[in-house]
Amino acid sequence: MAFQQYFHACKYVSRNKVYMTQSSNNRQGKSPAEEFAPLATTFRRRLLAGVGSASLVAVGANFGGLTSFLLGLVPESGRSLKLDVLYPIEGYSRRIENNEGFEFIYPASWVGDQRLLYRAAERLERSLDPLPTDSPKSGNRPRKNVNEPIVAYGPPGSSGELNVSVIVSPVPLDF
16 A cells, blocks of 8 residues: 555556656655755765866866967966976977076977987886995986987977987086
């Protein structure tokens, strides 16, 4: 009998299935807006949290060039904060090497020279042993080959005629 209070069977049966609908007696006089109000607040909170976190991810990842576009609206402030190291501003990126004492701006469409990366990978000595305490760290010791560029950028697929390369070498005091 209690089952009949909450549910009533429909008058038709299709392929041995009985379709049931919920009775209106279950709501106890509440309107649908009142019944689902707690769910609506939870939904709004989750929607705002989801949209907010997705927006932060989109800005942080420069999704679709969004961050570059926003920084392009006020390029002076983005460049003064040196955000063009991470995100291209108005089509240009920045390279900063504080240890070597240089920085320059290059077109964002340019790519780094792969040969420099391969040479650096060959020089690395991979080991699980910790470094000895008396050896200088690699960032502080002088480079062996000062004629080799530290960084090089150029347009992709070019012959190397148009590029930017930086070679750092010691300058004598009497120069």
